[in-house]
Amino acid sequence: MELTAGIVIVPLAFASLVTGLVQSFGTSWGLVRHYWVLAKLALTVIATIVLLLKMKLIGKLASMTAATLFSEADVRAMRIELLVHAAGGLLVLLAITTVSVVKPWGMTAYGRRQIPQADAPPPRPARNVTVVRDPVFAISSRRWGQIITVHAIHASNLAG
Numbered sequence: 001m002e003l004t005a006g007i008v009i010v011p012l013a014f015a016s017l018v019t020g021l022v023q024s025f026g027t028s029w030g031l032v033r034h035y036w037v038l039a040k041l042a043l044t045v046i047a048t049i050v051l052l053l054k055m056k057l058i059g060k061l062a063s064m065t066a067a068t069l070f071s072e073a074d075v076r077a078m079r080i081e082l083l084v085h086a087a088g089g090l091l092v093l094l095a096i097t098t099v100s101v102v103k104p105w106g107m108t109a110y111g112r113r114q115i116p117q118a119d120a121p122p123p124r125p126a127r128n129v130t131v132v133r134d135p136v137f138a139i140s141s142r143r144w145g146q147i148i149t150v151h152a153i154h155a156s157n158l159a160g
Contacts, residue, residue: 001058001061001062001065002055002058002059002062002063005051005055005058006055009051010051010052010055013044013047013048013051014048016044016048017044017045017048020040020041020044021041024037024041030111030114032108032110032111033107033108033110033111033114034103034105034106034107034108034111035104035105035106035107035108036099036100036102036103036104036105038108039099039105040096040099040100043092043095043096043099044096046092047089047092047093050085050088050089051089054082054085057078057081057082058082060078061075061078061079061082064078094148094152097148098145098148098149101145101148102145
């Protein structure tokens with residue numbers, strides 16, 4: 001448990017922070033142009049901090065359960081605490097995913113000031129060119145949010 005958390009989960013948490021920052025600087029969404037990007041960043045930072053704070057508890061619980069003599073009452077409270085935090089972490093990840101798809105709340109004041117510079121009208125296609133839209137991406141972002149929510153509820157029912 002401690003080995004998996006330390007070698008896999010913690011580095012992946014930091015990788016999600018780094019890739020989120022790189023993508024925000026490398027795309028038109030920006031880091032401070034939209035409230036949903038700031039919300040995702042805040043949730044990711046909070047989840048990473050909570051994970052780092054719980055690493056000590058994970059290590060303690062792992063060492064206690066590895067010992068041949070331990071009382072079930074000693075580890076029960078720690079197991080419940082880790083279970084609650086793991087469930088909370090899953091909810092945070094689902095919230096981050098939903099915010100990514102739905103993109104609520106609009107633009108920040110900084111983003112609204114940047115509109116005239118960043119959003120030039122798109123070039124018109126030539127006369128003999130047909131524009132074909134991919135039907136997968138034609139689904140609205142609200143519909144994607146509903147799809148993710150249904151799948152999350154189904155997955156939680158299978159797990160429970």
